[in-house]
Amino acid sequence: MWFPGKMLSAIETKTAVRSCSFSYSGKMVLYTTDKSLGKTCEINIIDLNQQLQNVPQGHIVSGAAQSTILNIPVPTSKVSSAIWGPLDQSIITGHENGDIIQWDIRTGKKMLLVQEHKDVINDLQYSKDELMFITASKDHTAKLFDVSTMKPLKVYKTERPVNSGAISPIADHVIVAGGQEAMDVTTTSARQGKFDARFFHLIFEEEFGRIKDHFGPINSVAFHPDGKSYSSGGEDGYVRTHTFDPAYFEFDFEY
Secondary structure, X not given: OOOOOOOOOEEEOOOOEEEEEEOOOOOEEEEEEOOEOOEOEEEEEEEHHHHHHHOOOOOEEEOOOOOEEEEEEEOOOOEEEEEEOHHHXXXXXXXXXXXXXXXXXXXXXXXXXXXXXXXOEEEEEEOOOOOEEEEEEOOOEEEEEEOOOOOEEEEEEOOXXXXXXXXXXXXXXXXXXXXXXXXXXXXXXXXXXXXXXXXXXXXXXXXXXXXXXXOOOEEEEEEOOOOOEEEEEEOOOOEEEEEOOHHHHHOOOOO
């Protein structure tokens, strides 16, 4: 059965919104805007309850002036991805120059800055217990970080830009995916472009499998919460869901 959605509220921004997410409590919303048209990149946090109360249903509020809890201008390298930190006390952002920054939402100031990537960070995703997160970067690597210390733990190397990475909720596996730049796809075969979802062992950093399906760069991957399948979205316009066969669960990494 199909249920039509109803817009409760909307926020109008002056530049493109690059990332957005609900806080763990569900009471706040984080979104970041691009640096363009003479405007500075910004990190914004709004109070969801206040936003819904102050704005009539279906209306758009410019700048979210009534419900903004925190606004952080980012005049340097723009934010390319963002997630909430533990217990909604901080924000972790990935940047165009490869920086990863942890922000204190009470003061809006930087808590930690990590420079472990050499190019754009396209994606940040948590492990199930939110003790670790994985980055995906245009520098051809995905990296595993400890949330509390922001120190890199593992590196997963490829030969093409990595657009997304995800951690299995039930096994020591990660998926990384990406491929050749979208602008070059028309001149490259799927094999040469390496548009594969690649499976690595979380701890040993070794690749043990690939799934070839998309015929363009993969922009996003995500495990199902039960760990029995995953979905991928690609530049080819398809979202594909893959269910693992019994052999996947019987696989035992030799070491």
